[in-house]
Amino acid sequence: MIEFENVAYSYGGGELLSDISMQLVPGSFHFLTGPSGSGKTTLLKLCYGALIPTAGHLRIFGEDVAMLGRDDVAMARRKIGVVHQDCQFLDHLSVLDNVALPLQVSDQDTAEAMADIGELMSWVGLTNRAHALPPELSGGERQRAALARAVIMSPDVILADEPTGNVDWEMSQRLLRLLIELNRMGKTVMIATHDLGLIRAAKSQVQARVLRISNRRLQLAGADL
Known part of the structure; x- marks a missing residue:
């Protein structure tokens, strides 16, 4: 689905990632670790086409991102759900409307999808908060709303950037x-x-x-974790 081949990414004259090779195959589950500033968010942005490699080849669903136009990248990103670290919402819209926003942006009939959205809100445990505004949510509720929004389009790939960074242990387990x-x-x-x-x-x-x-490169972590 997503394939890195000797990918590097540089910014401001410095190399952030170097010689990255990996594959995200269908149905796989990965954790990406590393100290703060090591490039985890940068690597995720490469995965969904928000950044283009400065060297090497990156293929998303079989297509080299360097050869894709803006519309092609946008279409590919519909198959990738992203849970961002900062959980940005439109504060004047309800939680339900924020979750449904990707459907509206992609010109899908939101009215027909309302039953599915209701099930999704129940799945993340936010049925009773559907009509609340984002500033009224706790940190854990915001993260669950972000997850619901990320999967509303039924993507093939889910990328989550520090999804438990601002919640307690019980919520992180949920x-x-x-x-x-x-x-x-x-x-x-x-x-x-x-x-x-x-x-x-x-x-x-x-x-x-x-x-x-580690040191700009991607390694398979040991069994001690």
């Missing part, structure tokens, strides 16, 4: 269970996190590959 459930439905999942406890908790529930960015 979010992890939701992501594992998506994986069991056949979705490819990659979670960027510095929380080794979260990774250890997941290992008993899902077969996950743990990748670590």
